[in-house]
Amino acid sequence: MxxxxxxxxxxxxxxxxxxxxxxxxxxxxxxxxxxxxxxGKRFRPYLLFAVLDAFGVPLDSGLKTAGAIxxxxxxxxxxxxxxxxxxxxxxxxxxxxxxxxxxxxxxLAGDNLLTESFSLIANDKKLSAGDKLELIQMISKSAGQxxxxxxxxxxxxxxxxxxxxxxxxQIHNYKTGKLISAPxxxxxIIADADEKTTFHLLKFADYLGxxxxxxxxxxxxxxxxxxxxxxxxxxxxxxxxxxxxAFGLEGAMDQMDRRVALARAELEAxxxxxxxxxxxxxxxxxxxxxx
Amino acid sequence: MxxxxxxxxxxxxxxxxxxxxxxxxxxxxxxxxxxxxxxGKRFRPYLLFAVLDAFGVPLDSGLKTAGAIxxxxxxxxxxxxxxxxxxxxxxxxxxxxxxxxxxxxxxLAGDNLLTESFSLIANDKKLSAGDKLELIQMISKSAGQxxxxxxxxxxxxxxxxxxxxxxxxQIHNYKTGKLISAPxxxxxIIADADEKTTFHLLKFADYLGxxxxxxxxxxxxxxxxxxxxxxxxxxxxxxxxxxxxAFGLEGAMDQMDRRVALARAELEAxxxxxxxxxxxxxxxxxxxxxx
Numbered sequence: 001m002x003x004x005x006x007x008x009x010x011x012x013x014x015x016x017x018x019x020x021x022x023x024x025x026x027x028x029x030x031x032x033x034x035x036x037x038x039x040g041k042r043f044r045p046y047l048l049f050a051v052l053d054a055f056g057v058p059l060d061s062g063l064k065t066a067g068a069i070x071x072x073x074x075x076x077x078x079x080x081x082x083x084x085x086x087x088x089x090x091x092x093x094x095x096x097x098x099x100x101x102x103x104x105x106x107x108l109a110g111d112n113l114l115t116e117s118f119s120l121i122a123n124d125k126k127l128s129a130g131d132k133l134e135l136i137q138m139i140s141k142s143a144g145q146x147x148x149x150x151x152x153x154x155x156x157x158x159x160x161x162x163x164x165x166x167x168x169x170q171i172h173n174y175k176t177g178k179l180i181s182a183p184x185x186x187x188x189i190i191a192d193a194d195e196k197t198t199f200h201l202l203k204f205a206d207y208l209g210x211x212x213x214x215x216x217x218x219x220x221x222x223x224x225x226x227x228x229x230x231x232x233x234x235x236x237x238x239x240x241x242x243x244x245x246a247f248g249l250e251g252a253m254d255q256m257d258r259r260v261a262l263a264r265a266e267l268e269a270x271x272x273x274x275x276x277x278x279x280x281x282x283x284x285x286x287x288x289x290x291x
Numbered sequence: 292m293x294x295x296x297x298x299x300x301x302x303x304x305x306x307x308x309x310x311x312x313x314x315x316x317x318x319x320x321x322x323x324x325x326x327x328x329x330x331g332k333r334f335r336p337y338l339l340f341a342v343l344d345a346f347g348v349p350l351d352s353g354l355k356t357a358g359a360i361x362x363x364x365x366x367x368x369x370x371x372x373x374x375x376x377x378x379x380x381x382x383x384x385x386x387x388x389x390x391x392x393x394x395x396x397x398x399l400a401g402d403n404l405l406t407e408s409f410s411l412i413a414n415d416k417k418l419s420a421g422d423k424l425e426l427i428q429m430i431s432k433s434a435g436q437x438x439x440x441x442x443x444x445x446x447x448x449x450x451x452x453x454x455x456x457x458x459x460x461q462i463h464n465y466k467t468g469k470l471i472s473a474p475x476x477x478x479x480i481i482a483d484a485d486e487k488t489t490f491h492l493l494k495f496a497d498y499l500g501x502x503x504x505x506x507x508x509x510x511x512x513x514x515x516x517x518x519x520x521x522x523x524x525x526x527x528x529x530x531x532x533x534x535x536x537a538f539g540l541e542g543a544m545d546q547m548d549r550r551v552a553l554a555r556a557e558l559e560a561x562x563x564x565x566x567x568x569x570x571x572x573x574x575x576x577x578x579x580x581x582x
Contacts, residue, residue, distance in 0.1 A: 019436070022437045024437055024444075025436065025441040025445050027448065032436070079398055082398065084373075084398060085395050104375050104447050105444060105447075107370055107375060107376065110402070111401070114406065115431050115440065116431065116435045118427055119435060133413050137410065140406050141410060144410060145310070145315060146315055149403045153318050156395050157316070
């Protein structure tokens, strides 16, 4: 196991230990743990560690921040799946949180993971007070009304009206993009990166966010429920504007390839400052179309 | 207008300015503002300023922290009112958030106020990095699974089983008590209070939390919808264990008076260190039974 995988494997422990430390309600702890243990790709922690690694910074300095971002990602999925939102019964091949614990507990478990994510960062003993505050500023902005939550609302509203391609890009930029930039930005903060390197890494992350969304849209059409953990064709059934509905399957793949090339160029721009090999691997994985 | 009232009146501005600064979704901003503007007693900001005042610390040093705690209180009310939770149509005399904006927007507006509350503190320019981190640690703990959220879940679960008086006290301690201690604790952090003074202030706050809950339970029976802004008798209709259902109306009033006396004794214990006049006024207000 390489160093990055080793630290990704520690993320669950970091989160579960925090959730188990003190708890007033067994139900809230179990509901919170359920969605964390349901797994997922841990793509955001992976990105954070890959960027730290590129700087040669010890990866354990990013463990709690990576855990906090994954907690925020997980809370957003729990709330997204609620009957009043996407009304999904299945997530990563498992029943969604509210299907197991009921709606009230699922709402509160989401609230809990969000609240405790800031607690996890604030109590991190490996980082300076200055770094922790900068991380909380950046992550709360990425997750709040100028980021993920703003994008989620735009996405809901887009279901009831004609959306242009520009609308679609803006929705993805906020709904999923900001929380994919966040771990890259977090690693840059922890590594004390210079302005130019941070600039190019954030551009790389922006492209990656779009790539990630295009891939999701493609998998919703082509993916096997066994692989994606959710039912295919759900976007089309909901009349959602996606990259596939806007450009067709081939067109969406072209859109993805173009973003992969642009992202690669951003890495080239900083390859004299940091070791970008692992980050280039990320892009290679996405370029493989039969993922 | 006295100095405390002057600063309480600034709380809305502090929160609304933060919410208006940058926003991706008009709906989320409006839904978040709606519940902030719906008002409320601003009891938590009042407490924070009253304790700062007792230390002789300039009140504007607590403005953003008080705003953040009020945002957390407001988010908890939005989520509490949801159909999957208490299913309330009326809050402070106005339609609840989901009645105006729909359930999805109400869930997201709650998430937003919680997320942005940490942003507000992290970006406060009047406090040191050390104070801000200590505040985020304390507030996230008070609001999370070891505080308010844990208590909310216990409260929901208590509806479906026989609850003892001890259960009832524990529920209130977490569900409402922790976010009433939080502004007192926050002021002690900002004022750099010594250990002994903080200890007694937190004991005072614990009693105050119970007093506050007993008063709510009493008002649910005796209160006018015009004053309380919610329908009376809703606890009894839901078969909720309350101080009134456990002790009767007179018994609940006795319970309140006993706590007022205990809280007053805690203030006496620190009256040589700080000016406790305003905090004693708080207690006097509660002691008036026809409130």
